[in-house]
Amino acid sequence: xxxxxxxxxxxxVQEGRIxxxxxxxxxxxxxxxxxxxxxxxxxxTFLISISSIKDKNEDGRFTVFLNKSAxxxxxHIVPSQPGDSAVYFCAASAYNHHAGGTSYGKLTFGQGTILxxxx
Amino acid sequence: DTGVSQDPRHKITxxxxxxxxxxxxxxEHNRLYxxxxxxxxxxxxxxxxxxxxxxxxxxxxSDRFSAExxxxxxxxxxxxxxxxxxSAMYLCASSLGxxxxxxxxxxxxxxxxx
Numbered sequence: 001x002x003x004x005x006x007x008x009x010x011x012x013v014q015e016g017r018i019x020x021x022x023x024x025x026x027x028x029x030x031x032x033x034x035x036x037x038x039x040x041x042x043x044x045t046f047l048i049s050i051s052s053i054k055d056k057n058e059d060g061r062f063t064v065f066l067n068k069s070a071x072x073x074x075x076h077i078v079p080s081q082p083g084d085s086a087v088y089f090c091a092a093s094a095y096n097h098h099a100g101g102t103s104y105g106k107l108t109f110g111q112g113t114i115l116x117x118x119x
Numbered sequence: 120d121t122g123v124s125q126d127p128r129h130k131i132t133x134x135x136x137x138x139x140x141x142x143x144x145x146x147e148h149n150r151l152y153x154x155x156x157x158x159x160x161x162x163x164x165x166x167x168x169x170x171x172x173x174x175x176x177x178x179x180x181s182d183r184f185s186a187e188x189x190x191x192x193x194x195x196x197x198x199x200x201x202x203x204x205x206s207a208m209y210l211c212a213s214s215l216g217x218x219x220x221x222x223x224x225x226x227x228x229x230x231x232x233x
Binding site: 004006032034036041042043044045046047049051089091093105106107108109110111112 | 123150152159160161162163164167169174175177210212218219220221222223224225226227
């Protein structure tokens with residue numbers, strides 16, 4: 001059951017243009033959404049997050065948009081740079097009940113999108 | 120503090136052997152997570168700790184997998200009687216709580232079962 005889906009395995013963009021990475025989810029209990037970037041031979045690096053009470057969050061060149069009714073989020077990178085070439089993962093978190101109580105402990109990740117920015 | 124450290128970086132083992140991985144989180148982080156990633160997929164949640172308490176385990180974590188975090192500092196993930204399907208990248212992450220601030224991941228341990 002893939003609760004978080006990134007339907008585009010890859011995206012190719014020219015340097016200086018906008019990169020738009022998309023993510024869809026099915027679990028309406030997700031409250032927080034995050035984007036991670038991953039270079040080969042490294043662990044994922046946190047980029048930006050958004051709470052479900054917002055529809056937009058911006059940090060420098062990165063903006064995340066959330067459409068709760070469509071269960072869709074996107075990451076915009078403007079302007080794109082060759083150093084942005086990496087695998088991008090979206091992730092989501094729901095409030096979980098577990099033995100220790102309740103918390104937002106676990107992240108559910110999408111399959112990733114390979115972004116290539118050409119000079 | 121140089122971030123989340125995982126050891127070893129690579130491990131090749133024969134099917135049926137036991138393996139143990141270690142994760143040293145960022146020192147002030149009280150939460151520690153284990154994930155597994157296979158080729159072409161995103162990280163899959165395995166388990167997480169708050170201090171020394173293991174709060175949640177995934178159904179992916181069969182009886183052959185066990186994780187510990189004694190004294191709430193470093194953590195170990197042990198896989199007993201390894202199978203070829205266990206071949207994957209095992210990622211550890213830590214956080215101070217507050218999911219919106221993200222988790223800091225280590226570089227992972229790549230396990231190959233032959």
